[in-house]
Amino acid sequence: MKYLYYPGCSLRSTGRAYEESLLSVLKVLDIPFEELNDWNCCGATSYVSIDETDAFALAARNLALAELQSPDGTINLIAPCSACFLVLLKTERYLESYPDVREKINSTLDKAGLHYHGRVNVRHPLDVFVNDYGLENITKRVKYPLKGLKVASYYGCQMVRPFKTFDHSHYPETMDRLVNALGAEPVDWPLKTRCCGGSLTGTIQEAGLRLNRLLLKEAEKRGADIMLTCCPLCQHNLECYQERINRKFDEKIDMPIAFFTQLMGVALGLSEKELGMQRLFKMPSLNQITHPKGEMVNAW
Amino acid sequence: MHGNGYNGTVRIGFYICHCGHNIASIVDVKAVAEYIKSLSGVVVSSEYKYMCSDPGQELIQKDIKEHSLNRIIVASCSPLLHEHTFRTAVEKGGLNPYYFQMVNIRENVSWVHTDMKAATEKAKDLARAAVQRVFHHKSLETKHVKIHPDVLIVGGGIAGIHAALTLANAGKKVYLVERDPTIGGHMAMFDKTFPTLDCAACILTPKMSQVKNHPNITLWTYSEVAKVDGYVGNYKISVRRKPRYIIEGLCVGCMDCIEKCVYKEGKTPDEFNLGLSKRKPIYIPFPQATPQIVVIDPETCIEFKSGRCKKTCVEACDRKAIDFQQKEEIKEIEVGTIILTTGYQPFDASRVPFYGYGKYPNVYTSLEVERLVNASGPTGGELILRDGRHPKTVGIIHCVGSRDKNTNRWCSRTCCMYSLKLAHLLKEHTDAEVYNFYIDIRAAGKSYEEFYDKLLDENVHFIRGRVAEVSDWAVRPSEEGKLIIRAEDTLIGIVRRVPVDMVVLAVGMEPQADSQDVRRMFNISCSTEGFFLERHPKLAPVDTFTDGIFIAGCCQGPKDIPDSVAQAGAAAAQALILIDSGEIELEPNTAYVVQEECSGCRTCLTICPFTAISRDEAKQKAFINEALCKGCGTCVAACPSGAIKQNLFEDEMIFSEIDGLLKMESPACC
Numbered sequence: 011m012k013y014l015y016y017p018g019c020s021l022r023s024t025g026r027a028y029e030e031s032l033l034s035v036l037k038v039l040d041i042p043f044e045e046l047n048d049w050n051c052c053g054a055t056s057y058v059s060i061d062e063t064d065a066f067a068l069a070a071r072n073l074a075l076a077e078l079q080s081p082d083g084t085i086n087l088i089a090p091c092s093a094c095f096l097v098l099l100k101t102e103r104y105l106e107s108y109p110d111v112r113e114k115i116n117s118t119l120d121k122a123g124l125h126y127h128g129r130v131n132v133r134h135p136l137d138v139f140v141n142d143y144g145l146e147n148i149t150k151r152v153k154y155p156l157k158g159l160k161v162a163s164y165y166g167c168q169m170v171r172p173f174k175t176f177d178h179s180h181y182p183e184t185m186d187r188l189v190n191a192l193g194a195e196p197v198d199w200p201l202k203t204r205c206c207g208g209s210l211t212g213t214i215q216e217a218g219l220r221l222n223r224l225l226l227k228e229a230e231k232r233g234a235d236i237m238l239t240c241c242p243l244c245q246h247n248l249e250c251y252q253e254r255i256n257r258k259f260d261e262k263i264d265m266p267i268a269f270f271t272q273l274m275g276v277a278l279g280l281s282e283k284e285l286g287m288q289r290l291f292k293m294p295s296l297n298q299i300t301h302p303k304g305e306m307v308n309a310w
Numbered sequence: 311m312h313g314n315g316y317n318g319t320v321r322i323g324f325y326i327c328h329c330g331h332n333i334a335s336i337v338d339v340k341a342v343a344e345y346i347k348s349l350s351g352v353v354v355s356s357e358y359k360y361m362c363s364d365p366g367q368e369l370i371q372k373d374i375k376e377h378s379l380n381r382i383i384v385a386s387c388s389p390l391l392h393e394h395t396f397r398t399a400v401e402k403g404g405l406n407p408y409y410f411q412m413v414n415i416r417e418n419v420s421w422v423h424t425d426m427k428a429a430t431e432k433a434k435d436l437a438r439a440a441v442q443r444v445f446h447h448k449s450l451e452t453k454h455v456k457i458h459p460d461v462l463i464v465g466g467g468i469a470g471i472h473a474a475l476t477l478a479n480a481g482k483k484v485y486l487v488e489r490d491p492t493i494g495g496h497m498a499m500f501d502k503t504f505p506t507l508d509c510a511a512c513i514l515t516p517k518m519s520q521v522k523n524h525p526n527i528t529l530w531t532y533s534e535v536a537k538v539d540g541y542v543g544n545y546k547i548s549v550r551r552k553p554r555y556i557i558e559g560l561c562v563g564c565m566d567c568i569e570k571c572v573y574k575e576g577k578t579p580d581e582f583n584l585g586l587s588k589r590k591p592i593y594i595p596f597p598q599a600t601p602q603i604v605v606i607d608p609e610t611c612i613e614f615k616s617g618r619c620k621k622t623c624v625e626a627c628d629r630k631a632i633d634f635q636q637k638e639e640i641k642e643i644e645v646g647t648i649i650l651t652t653g654y655q656p657f658d659a660s661r662v663p664f665y666g667y668g669k670y671p672n673v674y675t676s677l678e679v680e681r682l683v684n685a686s687g688p689t690g691g692e693l694i695l696r697d698g699r700h701p702k703t704v705g706i707i708h709c710v711g712s713r714d715k716n717t718n719r720w721c722s723r724t725c726c727m728y729s730l731k732l733a734h735l736l737k738e739h740t741d742a743e744v745y746n747f748y749i750d751i752r753a754a755g756k757s758y759e760e761f762y763d764k765l766l767d768e769n770v771h772f773i774r775g776r777v778a779e780v781s782d783w784a785v786r787p788s789e790e791g792k793l794i795i796r797a798e799d800t801l802i803g804i805v806r807r808v809p810v811d812m813v814v815l816a817v818g819m820e821p822q823a824d825s826q827d828v829r830r831m832f833n834i835s836c837s838t839e840g841f842f843l844e845r846h847p848k849l850a851p852v853d854t855f856t857d858g859i860f861i862a863g864c865c866q867g868p869k870d871i872p873d874s875v876a877q878a879g880a881a882a883a884q885a886l887i888l889i890d891s892g893e894i895e896l897e898p899n900t901a902y903v904v905q906e907e908c909s910g911c912r913t914c915l916t917i918c919p920f921t922a923i924s925r926d927e928a929k930q931k932a933f934i935n936e937a938l939c940k941g942c943g944t945c946v947a948a949c950p951s952g953a954i955k956q957n958l959f960e961d962e963m964i965f966s967e968i969d970g971l972l973k974m975e976s977p978a979c980c
Contacts, residue, residue, distance in 0.1 A: 179716075180779070181663035200664075200781030228783060 013043040013138065014076050014087045018052055018094035025091065025242030027286030031271035032090055032135055034284040038275075039143060039151060043088065046072060047079055052094040055208075066111065067118045069101040074124035085130045088138060090271075092168035092241035099132040099173055134169055136240050136270065137176040140184050145191040153279035155193025161273070162197040162234035163189060164225065166244040167205055179203075185238060185270055192277040197234045201225055206244045211251055222247050223255045226263045238270045245269060249291055266292040320445050323354040323379040324437065325370065327361035327386035329416055336420035338430040342385070345434050349441050353377050362392050367399035374403035381444040385413040385437050406449035408898065408958065413440045439970030446962040450898040455937065457543035457858075458646030459483065459889050464535055464828075467495020468871055469863025469878040470651035471517050476882035478526035482889060485643055486521060487549055488531045492599035493518055495653055499582065499677060501684040503871060504731040505761035511598060511686075518600040531601060536640065538831050541920070541940050542858030543646045543894055553636035555606040560631035563602030568592050570626035572619060578610045580688070583681045587688035592623050597686055606632075647858045647885040650842060651878060652828060654864035657711025657718065657817040664779040665710060665815055670793055671696035673780060673813040676706075676728060683735045693739045701742050701811035705795045706733055707777045708748040712818030720839055722818030722868040726752045729816045730762060733770045736814075745771045745808055747797050755870070773808070775800045780813050819868040832859055841867045852881040857894070860884050899941035899958045903932045907953035914945035914954060 013036075021029035036043055049072050057065035076085050089095040105112045106128055116125055139148065163185035170179050177184045180203060186196035204225060211218030226248060229237050239245045249267040256263055268290065275285040282288060324346045328334035339357040347355035354373050358366050361384050373379055382400050386392060389412045397407035415433045423429040461477050463470045466488030474486045486493070497503075498518075500510035521527055530549055537548035568590060576588030582595045591611035594604050606614075613619035613634055624632045659667035659675050666673045672695050674682070685691040695701055706729045712722040726748065733744045751772070753762045766772070775798040784790045785807075792809035799806050821840035822828070829836050834854040835843040842861045845853035852860045862877035863869070869877070888894060910930040914923050922938035923945060925931070932954075934945070946954045955961070 178663060200779065200783045224785070 011042070011086065011142075012080075013041065013133070014046050014079060014085055015043045016046045016049055016052075016072060016076075016087055016089045016094060016098065018049075018089065018091045020091045020093075020242035024246050025269075027289040028090060028242055028245070028269045028271060030284065030286035030289075031269055031275050031280075034280050035139075035271050035274050035278065036135075038278050038280060039139075039148075041138070041143060044079075046076055046087070048075060052089075052091075052097040054093045054097060058097065058100070063111070063114060065097070066101050066104060067115050069097050070105060070115045070119060070126050071122070071124060072098065073102060073105075073130045074119050074126040076130050077127055078124070080129075083129070086133050086138070086142075087130050088133050088135050090135050090240075091243075092134075092166055093243065095132060095134050096168040096173070099175070102130055102132050103173065134176070134240070136169070136184055136188070139274070140188055141176055145187060148188070148274070149191045152192055152277045154277055156189075156273065156277050157193050159194040160197050160233050160235045161189045161194045162199055162229040162232060162237045163202060163270070164206075164229070164237050164239050164244060164248070165203050166239065166241045167203055169240060170203055185240065188270065188274070189238065192274060194273070194277075197229070197232045199228055199232050199234075201228050206247045208243060208247075211247050218247065219251055219255050219258060222251055223259055223261065223263075226252065226255065226265050227261070230263060230265055234265070236266045236268060236273070238268055238273055240270050252292070264292065266290065318380075320351045320381055321353045321377065321379050322351045322381040322383060322441060322444060323370065323373050323377065324352055324356075324383045324441065325361055325366075325385070326355075326357045326415070326433075326437070327366070327384065328357065328359045329386060329420075330359065333386070333416050333420045336423060336426055336429045337415060337433045338426060339433075341430055342433050342437060346437050346441065349438065351381075351445065352441060353379060361386050362395055367395070367402075370396070370399050371403035374400070374405055380405060380409060381447060382410045383413060383437070383440045383444060384410070385415045385433065385440070387416040388414050407452075408450040409444065409447050411440045411444050411447065413437050435971050435973075438973070439967045442966040442970035443963050446960060446966060448957075450957055453896040453898050453900065453936065454893045455541075455543045455896055456893050457888050457891070458545070458644055460485065460643070460645040461885050461889070462487065462535075462545070462547055462643070462645040462648045463651060464648070465495070465651040465653055465863070465865070466490075466493030466521075466529075466531065467651060467653045467863060467874075468497040468514065468517075469653070469865075469874040470495070470649070471514075471521055472875045472878035473649050473651060473862055473882045474521055474527055475517060475524065476879055477885060478524045480882075480886055481526065482886070483526050483528070485528045485530065485547075485549070485645065487533050487535055488529075489534050490595070491532045491554060491603070491605040492595045492601070493521060493529070493531060494596075494598075494600065496656075496677070497871060498596065498598075499584075499680055501680050501687075502731060502735060504727045505755075505757045507731070507734070515598040515600075518598065522600050529601065530641070531603075532605065533641075535831065538648075538833075539919075540644075542856075542896075543888070545645050545648060545858065547643050547645060547648075549641045549643065551639040551641060553638055554603065555608070555632065555634055555636045556604050557631045557633050557636070558601070558603055560629045561603045562629065563594065563604065565594060565604065566626045566628075567604060567623035567632060568594065570622045572612060572622055578607065583688045584675075584678050586678060586681055604631075606634075647860070647888055648832065649860045649862060649878075649881045649885060650828070650832060650834075650865055651861075651863045651881075652822055652825070652865040654819040654868065655822050657722075657820050659710055659815045659817050661717060662710060662815075664781075665707065665777070666780040666793070666813070667815055670780065670782060670813070672699075672701075672793060672811060673815065676725070676732060676814055676816045679732055679736070679814050683732075683739055691739070693736070695812055699811060701736075701740055703743045703745070703792075703808075703810040704733075704736050704740075704812045704814060705745045705747060705777075705780075705793075705808055705810040706814040706816060707780070707795070708746065708816045709776065710815040710817050711820070713749060718818055718820060718839065720818075720868065721752065723752070724868060724870045725816040725818060726750075727755070727758055727761070727870065729814075730765050730770075732814060732816075733765055734768065737768060737770065742811075743771065745773060745795070745810065747773050747775060747777045747795065749774070749776055755872070773797060773799050773801075773806060775806075778805075784809075819864055822865065825865070832856065834859055834861070837867075841865065852877055852884055858888060897941060897958065899956060900936045900939040901934050901941065901943070901946055901954050901956040902936075903934055904953050904955060905929070905931050907951050908932050908949075909951050909953070911950060913948055913950060917944050917948050919944065 053065040053068045189196045207218035207221040272285045326339045343355045343357045400410045401407045460483045463486045474484045533551045536550040539546040571590045573590045579585035580587045580589040608614035681687040711717045753759045777797040789809045795808045837843045860881035862881040863874040908931045922935045946956045
């Protein structure tokens, strides 16, 4: 089964490390994929809140393009960014459930010579790795088990809500199971789907910083060495504002924030460059990760 | 011609009912009556506001005499509601009631359509189908069957117990079948009952012992219904009696065997105390268990697992009541009526992971707290938490698995009141601060609101808002080591964080896990949420759509003890009506064999679910016993020669009806 890959704009800007690590991991696991041709912006949360129908049309263009690129059967379209994932999924579900919306959107698409027939399944890469490829298979490919590394998985809100796809809406566990399969130790914490502030860090910064501080503090308190995310905006918020949070609230937070694909890559034996590690502001401390034979792995 | 039992010309009277606005606001009843008048065979066609009223019925009777009508059709509501009414009216008019046909244009037309034009056309089609059908109607005799006076009651909770005692006291013989080793159900697990605060055991156990000792009640615990055959008045039931490895007639419940078991301490989670204590492989569920007979659990007993136990229990029993060889036993009984009181299961709180049940030890379900505060419970009534502490603050979360579209949409009706009761008991036992988190307090019942007032006076806190989560996420020093309940207080519009030592989840009621299997076995229906469906939500609340089978208690829907008992009494009364009338009228919808067309192939013999068909070996033909035939139609469809016909559903009737629907002139009616 070949996957189609929809990068979205974040993975080409602030989230480049996510794309680099995702593609490297897909390749090393021999998961076949190709990029969606001529994809466009998903519209993110902003467009949907201004004009839902226009936003659906914009997102649906990508779904129609996917059908054009894969003429037969069901198409699994990987959308790694949580906002893209949600918007595309929402579009897919709405077009499926509401014939009047489908008709309207298709009449718009028709003008661009496109049509959406309902063959696309929007998938999050976490779902693909854990439920399609399988944890047992991942464990088999692990070269450097991340023994002793305590990982707080942070899911954010958009991947699990409002649509319940592959995990629980309030207490997801897929990433924790993946962490376990990589040999690391998942940290159980109640804030795994609590809001990171989204775009508030850029608008009402006071509120944004407060929300991020709660997450960082609690992960730290539970002994996490690193926090994992599956969303470029969450990663950006949690990583880039730590200095400001420390100044404002008189804290000493120093928490590495990585994409889950980066941690997978480390365990699978990929190089720093392949995983976009140099793009992180905070490097996890090296002595946490040990080679099975006892030598340090210089991944980071 | 066969099938048309009436000699002479067919003269049809057609009546369409307005049903107030129910039908007439969507269906143009005048247009339908006008149209039907034009059809061949129709002598009278009229509309009337309420056909089921006395004047409506008299209209039919008058027309039968004045116009010599010999077929009557009423287009109105569902036959379930008024077929009997109109058949009786037709009979009073001097016509055999089976010359009547009903067309449902309310449930099938006006209530489900909004377009008047299309609805009127559909009503016309359905009415025309009936007009073509009645040409083939014939005069039939009503069947009567005798009602066996014995009653089967399934489920020995408070509803089953009450129904059994009511019937037994009325002199009827009752079989009470219970799946667990003891009767008592959930009520036996409760500590006190709202709003009077009398102790559940004190009011229940006398009734349990009456059941055990009543000469008219046969009590089979640790047993399940395995098979149900027959029909109203004549049910044949197989009951599977699971082996308890104890000879019931010999055991006196002295419990010496339990004491002498090779296990010095219990190792298995105790079902009755919901795993809050441990039991041995040989045990009695609770001190007042009825019958007071020991049971051995083969899953945990060493003798069953290895065959190498010292069997100290056998040595200890003076009466030689222990029998490791005991086998499952099947009992066959005949009863006339059945009452299902199979109860409910509490909602599984771990399905709402953000409330932390199963994750944080001090999060309890309400039923667990009933056991915790009970004097015969795992802690002797002392409120000790799983981590050994005594709680100083307790949060009770209402509507867990109720009023929630992610789990169960319905209100479980009892949780508000039992939460108030538990708040009172927790305060009484611990003097803790108690916080209730509620959506609405539903205290609709006699003296219930007063009980709520009393709790307010006892300084129990009430916070209106559905709880978002329970966690150990402390953000202040005062929250360290506590469970933090986060909820919006919707009355003042703030988000609260309430640190507590203990959380009680007021879990709702769900249908039993096997309610669908039980439904199929007894051939009754379930409503969408899975509770057993009553025949009518207002006017037949304990009847089902299967004659002779009644439901009571929480298997029909969530309810408290007074309502369960009231329903149980009602179900017993319904059974008594059938028993004391001695017989029941049945539809004459039996099948019959057209002898000259039967090839004697025996196909029908094997498939009849009621063993109503035998073979006349001399004539080599099948023969249907009308008294046993239930009119299911299986043999009619299966007969390879088409030799079996069924009254009320003759081929000519069905095909004419289809022709009528498709606007084809049926050759038979011309």
